[in-house]
Amino acid sequence: MTANIVAPLQARHAEIIAGIHGECFDRPWSGPEMARMLCAPAISGFGAGDDAYPDGFILGQFSGEEGEILTIAVRPRVRQRGIGRALIAALIESAREKGVRSLFLEVASDNVAALHLYETSFFVRKGLRKAYYSRGPGQVDAHILERILT
């Protein structure tokens, strides 16, 4: 991977993407969890930027004609430079190649950046899970979004 290029992830990226996840979410996924996912045949992952020190990554899971974005994360210091959009484009392309026709995801209703990214990437709201995520002492809803792949 070179700067702003997106490339498939391999098992050796498990620890580094766990580190990115930890920079971006309150409940980080561990290196071993990432390694398990990167080895799973149904899971596709892409990283952006330097191979040894990626700026961000995305993981998706495909099953037949349906797929799901499991997570996407871009390091805070390099956000709003198009990396998130490039990662989604790579995952969508991979999903299409594998025969996926419908891609789903869940996003917290207060996640303005992610909602903007998804909705301008042609994901549409299909449902709502009430009080789905913990946020401090409270909860926030999750929107279920879908993108039909043509």
Ligand SMILES: CC(C)(COP(=O)(O)OP(=O)(O)OC[C@H]1O[C@@H](n2cnc3c(N)ncnc32)[C@H](O)[C@@H]1OP(=O)(O)O)[C@@H](O)C(=O)NCCC(=O)NCCS
């Ligand atoms: C969501 C996330 C992946 C976006 O990554 P990114 O590299 O900053 O995204 P991009 O630069 O490709 O931006 C895509 C669009 O979102 C917009 N955007 C990004 N951050 C934004 C913000 N904080 N507020 C409003 N819009 C924002 C960009 O302006 C761009 O829109 P435009 O093309 O219309 O200008 C990143 O913010 C992140 O890692 N957040 C923490 C983890 C997370 O919430 N993941 C999603 C879980 S569902």
